[in-house]
Amino acid sequence: MPDKATTGFMRSLCMGQIEQEVLFPFPVISPDQKEMLHDITGALEDLLGSHTEDFRQWDVDGDMPAEFIDQLKEFGLFSLIIPEAHGGMGLGNMAYSRTLQEVGRYDASVAVTIGAHSSIGMRGLLLFGTDEQKDRYLPKLASGELIAAFCLTEPGAGSDAAAIKTTAVRQGDHWILNGNKLWITNGGFAGFFTVFARTGTEGKHGKMTAFIVTRDMAGVSIGPHEEKMGLRASSTTTVQFDDVHIPTENVLAEPGMGFKVAMQILNSGRTGLGGGSVGGMKHLIELSTRQANERKTFGQPISSYGLVKEKIGRMVVDCYTSEAVVTMVGGLIDGGYKEYAVEAAISKVYATECLSRSADEALQIAGGNGFMREYPYERIVRDSRINRIFEGTNEILRLFIALTAINDVASQLKDLSAFMKGILNDPIKGFGVLSDYALKHAQLKTGFGGSAELHNLHEAIKPQADLFEDQTRYLAQAADRILRKHGKNIIGKQFATKRLADIMIDLFVMACTLSRVQASIDALGVEKASREIEILRVFTSDARVRIKRNFHQIDNNEDDLLKALAEDACEVERFRWDTI
Numbered sequence: 001m002p003d004k005a006t007t008g009f010m011r012s013l014c015m016g017q018i019e020q021e022v023l024f025p026f027p028v029i030s031p032d033q034k035e036m037l038h039d040i041t042g043a044l045e046d047l048l049g050s051h052t053e054d055f056r057q058w059d060v061d062g063d064m065p066a067e068f069i070d071q072l073k074e075f076g077l078f079s080l081i082i083p084e085a086h087g088g089m090g091l092g093n094m095a096y097s098r099t100l101q102e103v104g105r106y107d108a109s110v111a112v113t114i115g116a117h118s119s120i121g122m123r124g125l126l127l128f129g130t131d132e133q134k135d136r137y138l139p140k141l142a143s144g145e146l147i148a149a150f151c152l153t154e155p156g157a158g159s160d161a162a163a164i165k166t167t168a169v170r171q172g173d174h175w176i177l178n179g180n181k182l183w184i185t186n187g188g189f190a191g192f193f194t195v196f197a198r199t200g201t202e203g204k205h206g207k208m209t210a211f212i213v214t215r216d217m218a219g220v221s222i223g224p225h226e227e228k229m230g231l232r233a234s235s236t237t238t239v240q241f242d243d244v245h246i247p248t249e250n251v252l253a254e255p256g257m258g259f260k261v262a263m264q265i266l267n268s269g270r271t272g273l274g275g276g277s278v279g280g281m282k283h284l285i286e287l288s289t290r291q292a293n294e295r296k297t298f299g300q301p302i303s304s305y306g307l308v309k310e311k312i313g314r315m316v317v318d319c320y321t322s323e324a325v326v327t328m329v330g331g332l333i334d335g336g337y338k339e340y341a342v343e344a345a346i347s348k349v350y351a352t353e354c355l356s357r358s359a360d361e362a363l364q365i366a367g368g369n370g371f372m373r374e375y376p377y378e379r380i381v382r383d384s385r386i387n388r389i390f391e392g393t394n395e396i397l398r399l400f401i402a403l404t405a406i407n408d409v410a411s412q413l414k415d416l417s418a419f420m421k422g423i424l425n426d427p428i429k430g431f432g433v434l435s436d437y438a439l440k441h442a443q444l445k446t447g448f449g450g451s452a453e454l455h456n457l458h459e460a461i462k463p464q465a466d467l468f469e470d471q472t473r474y475l476a477q478a479a480d481r482i483l484r485k486h487g488k489n490i491i492g493k494q495f496a497t498k499r500l501a502d503i504m505i506d507l508f509v510m511a512c513t514l515s516r517v518q519a520s521i522d523a524l525g526v527e528k529a530s531r532e533i534e535i536l537r538v539f540t541s542d543a544r545v546r547i548k549r550n551f552h553q554i555d556n557n558e559d560d561l562l563k564a565l566a567e568d569a570c571e572v573e574r575f576r577w578d579t580i
């Protein structure tokens with residue numbers, strides 16, 4: 001697939017340009033992959049449908065039996081994105097994300113076990129591996145003989161990934177690896193580790209390099225299973241490396257490129273987490289609607305009450321719009337676009353927050369039963385909570401989303417360009433994808449003309465398209481205004497940055513939903529697509545209020561007061577005003 005030249009839909013949008021060709025028509029899964037997905041979905045029902053009670057028990061036990069993991073291997077669930085030539089199923093990103101969606105309907109621990117293997121554990125090998133490395137490892141990864149894990153986090157380095165202390169020192173034809181990794185998913189049974197270590201002394205922390213490490217190498221040891229709030233059946237452990245001798249041919253990409261490797265893995269793996277979140281939401285809608293129809297109060301099923309309908313209606317809107325965004329990002333990757341990091345970050349933030357909200361509301365609809373371990377709701381709330389933390393916390397991703405836009409706008413404002421390097425080197429260096437993507441952006445020649453308007457959308461969704469166009473114009477102005485107001489201090493202005501990110505999130509979700517609904521109108525006609533048009537109307541109407549508030553608060557806010565309260569509380573480390 002040739003690379004497609006685009007500056008990135010959102011980054012262009014922040015400069016007032018709508019690259020409509022990037023998002024329209026709404027991406028569709030190819031017919032052969034669709035057929036494969038039908039087979040997979042049916043077979044997953046057979047494989048996972050019978051384990052409902054087991055999933056509950058394994059959550060209590062905090063364990064997933066080895067025999068069950070063998071069943072996942074036999075099914076081929078570790079081979080999803082591995083090319084057929086290496087024994088895999090060769091699914092594209094859209095089909096992969098859809099498969100995780102199906103798995104996520106049954107159990108989040110299973111989805112994370114498979115997702116950590118494919119989305120992050122072995123993705124570096126797929127993206128950066130040499131032919132020799134791929135030939136050596138991919139067949140074993142496809143069969144599940146080797147399960148993969150991604151080893152970046154350390155006790156002192158989570159969001160600030162560049163602060164890792166694990167080191168690798170070159171000695172002849174080997175690198176000697178030493179260090180400790182924390183909270184590694186699949187650590188308990190993984191045989192293949194993508195490990196990031198500091199090599200060399202350049203820069204503040206020294207450059208980072210990515211290595212393929214296998215469990216049979218002397219000096220690799222695994223800690224005990226962590227007791228967790230959720231995803232209790234999935235394996236999370238420490239992984240320790242003591243004088244591990246890694247042959248030089250196990251370097252992924254080039255020495256010193258590790259940070260870029262880590263960021264690209266995380267960017268391209270985000271459709272997995274998004275897919276799992278959509279699957280979770282679909283399951284919650286099934287549970288909640290059944291519960292709302294069955295449960296009667298005051299002689300009526302609770303589904304007849306407005307306050308319950310409001311919750312279920314919003315769950316539907318959240319699920320539809322999340323699926324639009326996650327599918328779109330998968331489509332961008334499958335379509336050969338290279339600039340999708342901001343869109344992928346938005347899909348992760350949006351889908352994981354929609355899932356959290358849906359899980360909370362589903363539990364509320366179930367009332368007291370929702371709080372009981374006998375029912376699935378509390379487990380789903382516990383399981384879904386981590387999604388806003390791992391693979392980039394939603395706070396760090398919001399900074400990334402907005403600062404990328406600000407950087408692009410700044411690149412256009414020549415008088416401000418001098419301090420941009422300062423911005424790029426600073427606080428979100430851990431997820432400092434900025435430096436990789438943003439600087440070069442302004443110079444990119446895009447294949448698309450871009451325009452400030454959306455063309456050829458159906459009359460039935462014109463009001464929503466108009467709103468999107470209007471808000472886009474304000475977005476570019478707001479990014480410009482924030483930058484001019486705060487100058488190089490923008491890095492410390494996280495309240496403003498977050499508002500810009502939230503506006504960008506709403507606008508991207510709106511654009512993806514417009515695209516999805518337009519595709520349904522094209523395929524089914526307006527009448528049959530009327531429910532979907534209603535979803536678009538609800539989302540757009542809510543988003544309009546949020547966007548307006550965020551724009552307003554960029555200049556009119558009590559940020560300084562709130563900050564002062566936080567600083568005061570952090571100083572005394574307690575609540576000052578007790579009543580006794």
Ligand SMILES: Cc1cc2nc3c(=O)[nH]c(=O)nc-3n(C[C@H](O)[C@H](O)[C@H](O)COP(=O)(O)OP(=O)(O)OC[C@H]3O[C@@H](n4cnc5c(N)ncnc54)[C@H](O)[C@@H]3O)c2cc1C
Nearest residue numbers: 150151152153158159183184185389390391393395396427
């Ligand atoms: C169940 C589980 C599985 C995991 N699996 C893996 C895995 O397989 N591989 C792996 O490498 N890691 C894994 N992790 C680690 C995970 O990626 C990290 O927990 C995550 O990156 C956040 O890092 P942290 O926990 O150190 O939080 P911190 O970085 O300490 O952040 C704490 C809080 O501060 C906020 N914050 C931090 N910096 C800033 C800033 N500059 N501005 C504003 N807010 C900020 C964060 O958003 C967060 O709310 C896993 C974690 C868990 C719990």
